[in-house]
Amino acid sequence: MYTPRVPKLWNETIGAHRRAVHDAILDTTAALVAEHGLASVTMSQIAEATGIGRATLYKYFADVEAILVAWHERHIAGHLKHLAAVRDQAGDAGARLEAVLEAFALIAHEHPTTELSALLHRGEHVARAQQHLRDFIRDLVAEGAKAGAFRDDVAPDELAQYCLHALTAAGSLPSKAAVRRLVAVTLAGLRPTR
Amino acid sequence: MYTPRVPKLWNETIGAHRRAVHDAILDTTAALVAEHGLASVTMSQIAEATGIGRATLYKYFADVEAILVAWHERHIAGHLKHLAAVRDQAGDAGARLEAVLEAFALIAHEHPTTELSALLHRGEHVARAQQHLRDFIRDLVAEGAKAGAFRDDVAPDELAQYCLHALTAAGSLPSKAAVRRLVAVTLAGLRPTR
Numbered sequence: 001m002y003t004p005r006v007p008k009l010w011n012e013t014i015g016a017h018r019r020a021v022h023d024a025i026l027d028t029t030a031a032l033v034a035e036h037g038l039a040s041v042t043m044s045q046i047a048e049a050t051g052i053g054r055a056t057l058y059k060y061f062a063d064v065e066a067i068l069v070a071w072h073e074r075h076i077a078g079h080l081k082h083l084a085a086v087r088d089q090a091g092d093a094g095a096r097l098e099a100v101l102e103a104f105a106l107i108a109h110e111h112p113t114t115e116l117s118a119l120l121h122r123g124e125h126v127a128r129a130q131q132h133l134r135d136f137i138r139d140l141v142a143e144g145a146k147a148g149a150f151r152d153d154v155a156p157d158e159l160a161q162y163c164l165h166a167l168t169a170a171g172s173l174p175s176k177a178a179v180r181r182l183v184a185v186t187l188a189g190l191r192p193t194r
Numbered sequence: 195m196y197t198p199r200v201p202k203l204w205n206e207t208i209g210a211h212r213r214a215v216h217d218a219i220l221d222t223t224a225a226l227v228a229e230h231g232l233a234s235v236t237m238s239q240i241a242e243a244t245g246i247g248r249a250t251l252y253k254y255f256a257d258v259e260a261i262l263v264a265w266h267e268r269h270i271a272g273h274l275k276h277l278a279a280v281r282d283q284a285g286d287a288g289a290r291l292e293a294v295l296e297a298f299a300l301i302a303h304e305h306p307t308t309e310l311s312a313l314l315h316r317g318e319h320v321a322r323a324q325q326h327l328r329d330f331i332r333d334l335v336a337e338g339a340k341a342g343a344f345r346d347d348v349a350p351d352e353l354a355q356y357c358l359h360a361l362t363a364a365g366s367l368p369s370k371a372a373v374r375r376l377v378a379v380t381l382a383g384l385r386p387t388r
Binding site: 151154158159161162164165166167168169172173178181182184185186187188189190191193 | 345348352353355356358359360361362363366367372375376378379380381382383384385387
C-alpha cells in the first residue's frame with residue numbers, strides 16, 4: 001500500500017494555519033462576548049464573524065464555553081509569561097520580587113472582577129494557574145529570604161499567599177499611584193523582623 | 195367607634211413570637227440547604243421542617259432565596275457585632291487593631307468560600323456589610339496612625355483595603371497558627387517606615 005509522505009514543511013504550514021484559525025476564533029469570541037454579553041453569543045455568530053463555516057468551528061470547539069475557557073487560558077498564560085519576563089529583567093532577589101509584585105498588582109488593577117471572570121475563575125485551568133503563580137512567587141520569596149532581603153520566620157509559601165491576596169486589593173484601587181503604595185505596604189510586611 | 199387598646203405586653207409578646215418564628219425559619223433553611231444542597235430545598239419542606247403552615251411561611255418570605263439572604267444578613271451582622279466586641283475589649287490603638295484583624299482572619303479561616311457563599315456574596319447586603327467593615331478597620335488604622343503605632347504615609351482607607359484583602363488568605367491556610375502568622379505579617383506592613 002502506498003502511504004504518501006507529507007513533507008515536513010507542509011506539516012508546519014498546516015500547524016500554523018490551525019493555530020491561526022484557533023486564535024482567530026478566540027479573539028472573535030472574546031470581542032462578541034464583550035459587546036453582546038455572554039448569554040446572547042451563539043456558535044453560528046462566532047463562525048460567521050470569524051469567517052469560517054459552522055462545521056469547521058465545531059471541529060475546533062464543542063461550545064461557546066469551551067472557546068471562552070481556551071481564551072481565558074491563553075490570557076492567563078500571557079500574564080504568567082509577562083511576570084516571568086519582568087522577573088528576568090530585574091536585579092537582585094529583593095528587586096525581582098518587587099518588580100513581579102508590582103506587575104501582578106497592575107494586572108489585578110486593570111482586570112477587575114466581572115461576571116464573566118467570576119464564571120471562568122471556577123475552571124480547573126484557573127486552579128492550575130493559581131498554583132503556578134503561587135509557586136513562582138514562593139520561589140522568589142525563598143530566594144530573597146536566603147539573601148536576607150525578606151523575613152525567614154514564616155514559610156515562603158505562606159508569605160506568597162499573603163502577597164497574592166494583599167495585592168488583589170489593587171482591583172478596587174482608584175489609581176496606579178495607589179497600586180504602587182499597596183505594593184510598598186505589602187513588601188513592608190515581608191521585611192526581616194528585628 | 196371603639197378601638198381596642200392592645201396592651202403593651204401583648205405587643206411585645208407578638209413581636210417576640212414573630213422574631214422566634216423568623217429565626218426558626220432561617221435556622222431550618224440553613225440546615226436543610228447544608229444537608230440537601232441549594233437546588234433541592236423547597237418552601238414546602240422548609241414549612242414542614244419549621245413546624246408551620248406553608249401559608250404562614252409565605253407571610254414571612256417570598257421564596258427560598260429571600261430566606262437565605264436574610265439568614266446571611268443575620269450571619270454577617272453577628273460577625274460585625276463580634277468584631278466590635280473584640281475591639282472594645284482590647285487596650286491601646288495598636289492592640290485593638292491587632293485583636294480585630296486576628297478575629298477577622300479567624301472568621302475567614304473558618305468560612306472558606308463555597309458555592310452558596312459565592313451566590314450570596316453577590317447580594318447588595320454584602321456590599322453594605324463590606325463597606326461597613328472597611329470603615330470599621332479604617333477608623334482603627336487612623337486611630338493607630340495618630341498614636342504613632344502605624345504608618346501615616348498611606349491613607350487609612352487604602353491600608354484598610356490592604357488588611358482585609360491580605361487576611362482573606364486565611365481561608366486557604368491549614369491551621370490557626372498559620373492564620374496568626376498571617377496576621378503578624380499583615381500588621382508588619384502597617385508599621386511606620388523610618
